[in-house]
Amino acid sequence: MTVSGTTNTVSDTGRAASEATATADAAPLSEERPEALRPHAEDAFAEELAALAAADDRPRPTNWRLSPWAVATYLLGGTLPDGTVITPKYVGPRRIVEVAVTTLATDRALLLLGVPGTAKTWVSEHLAAAVSGDSTLLVQGTAGTSEEAIRYGWNYAQLLAHGPSRDALVPSPVMRAMADGMTARVEELTRIPADVQDTLITVLSEKTLPIPELGAEVQAVRGFNLIATANDRDRGVNELSSALRRRFNTVVLPLPATPEAEVEIVARRVDQLGTSLDLPSTPEAIAEIRRVVTVFRELRSGMTSDGRTKLKSPSGTLSTAEAISVVTGGLALAAHFGDGVLRADDVAAGILGAVVRDPAADRVIWQEYVETVVRERDGWKDFYRACREVSA
Numbered sequence: 001m002t003v004s005g006t007t008n009t010v011s012d013t014g015r016a017a018s019e020a021t022a023t024a025d026a027a028p029l030s031e032e033r034p035e036a037l038r039p040h041a042e043d044a045f046a047e048e049l050a051a052l053a054a055a056d057d058r059p060r061p062t063n064w065r066l067s068p069w070a071v072a073t074y075l076l077g078g079t080l081p082d083g084t085v086i087t088p089k090y091v092g093p094r095r096i097v098e099v100a101v102t103t104l105a106t107d108r109a110l111l112l113l114g115v116p117g118t119a120k121t122w123v124s125e126h127l128a129a130a131v132s133g134d135s136t137l138l139v140q141g142t143a144g145t146s147e148e149a150i151r152y153g154w155n156y157a158q159l160l161a162h163g164p165s166r167d168a169l170v171p172s173p174v175m176r177a178m179a180d181g182m183t184a185r186v187e188e189l190t191r192i193p194a195d196v197q198d199t200l201i202t203v204l205s206e207k208t209l210p211i212p213e214l215g216a217e218v219q220a221v222r223g224f225n226l227i228a229t230a231n232d233r234d235r236g237v238n239e240l241s242s243a244l245r246r247r248f249n250t251v252v253l254p255l256p257a258t259p260e261a262e263v264e265i266v267a268r269r270v271d272q273l274g275t276s277l278d279l280p281s282t283p284e285a286i287a288e289i290r291r292v293v294t295v296f297r298e299l300r301s302g303m304t305s306d307g308r309t310k311l312k313s314p315s316g317t318l319s320t321a322e323a324i325s326v327v328t329g330g331l332a333l334a335a336h337f338g339d340g341v342l343r344a345d346d347v348a349a350g351i352l353g354a355v356v357r358d359p360a361a362d363r364v365i366w367q368e369y370v371e372t373v374v375r376e377r378d379g380w381k382d383f384y385r386a387c388r389e390v391s392a
């Protein structure tokens with residue numbers, strides 16, 4: 001069998017094959033619709049990305065849509081010379097973003113590590129959108145992720161009819177990213193079984209993906225890199241082998257350093273989510289957001305914000321991401337069943353749900369917090385009453 005040809009052919013025929021399968025049904029599955037519940041970052045922020053590309057006169061690595069400087073500006077926000085405002089996507093230390101972006105321009109892959117809800121997935125998506133204009137080359141890591149999901153699979157109808165051929169090959173997102181010089185993403189890397197993880201070693205060190213069945217290989221084109229995310233709490237489940245770990249630069253995403261930063265993150269995301277869920281925007285919500293963030297931070301750190309009283313921490317993570325859900329849920333309650341203004345009793349049930357994961361131990365911790373901290377705090381009478389009502 002003579003198999004030659006460029007890396008691009010593999011990806012193109014692979015894509016053609018999956019498109020052919022899609023058109024067999026009435027409509028292609030991936031068609032972009034204006035009413036998508038959650039548009040991809042590159043679509044949601046297309047205008048900002050275009051403005052950045054137009055203003056960006058710094059050198060761009062091969063196959064990058066933007067320079068590293070513009071990618072960092074896209075993530076951290078800023079104002080362009082023509083007045084275009086770039087909204088901050090990530091709120092946190094500038095240096096972290098700079099290191100992450102720079103890593104992608106080197107031959108090392110990027111591993112975003114952190115406790116749950118520290119925006120690892122969010123940052124990974126926005127980095128891919130800014131660097132490659134496409135955040136969808138994604139492998140979701142689970143205990144069931146197979147080697148095929150990382151390398152390639154086969155269209156079995158084609159395979160049985162014609163044997164192994166380029167037409168029968170179904171490339172993985174990683175293979176497509178390699179062939180086209182794009183950013184691939186692997187979510188929850190440490191949940192993937194260790195032997196499957198090791199498939200990535202050749203990809204990351206040799207920058208090639210062999211296809212023994214065809215006697216061929218896909219060589220990574222310049223611009224290819226990979227962003228993986230992993231949860232601190234999953235460590236130990238399938239810890240990364242040191243061989244794989246060495247192929248990554250690890251960037252740890254911290255919890256928001258100050259209450260103000262966390263309030264800003266929650267307010268910003270709630271506002272964006274509210275818009276896509278058609279919830280009315282309520283500027284008054286900020287007081288309630290501050291309260292949710294205070295409760296979460298105090299219970300997380302095991303200390304009241306004035307540093308005077310020690311507290312027990314519940315088993316839940318009480319992440320920023322959960323604070324965002326509590327406030328979004330509260331806004332929906334206020335909009336549909338209240339007077340539209342976010343109040344204590346709209347968030348109390350959500351907070352209780354986030355805090356009490358273990359019904360026995362967490363409930364005791366929560367009740368102690370309500371009776372000793374919430375009850376005594378000036379201006380928290382309404383919240384105390386709401387907490388009593390939902391825990392009754």
Ligand SMILES: Nc1ncnc2c1ncn2[C@@H]1O[C@H](COP(=O)(O)OP(=O)(O)OP(=O)(O)O)[C@@H](O)[C@H]1O
Nearest residue numbers: 089090091092116117118119120121122231320321
């Ligand atoms: N520092 C931050 N800046 C901006 N947004 C943040 C920040 N921290 C959390 N968020 C928000 O929290 C939400 C959840 O983040 P994300 O899902 O990326 O977390 P994660 O770290 O991947 O969590 P998990 O480990 O559970 O997968 C996102 O909507 C994100 O906008």
Ligand SMILES: [Mg+2]
Nearest residue numbers: 120121122229
């Ligand atoms: Mg995640």
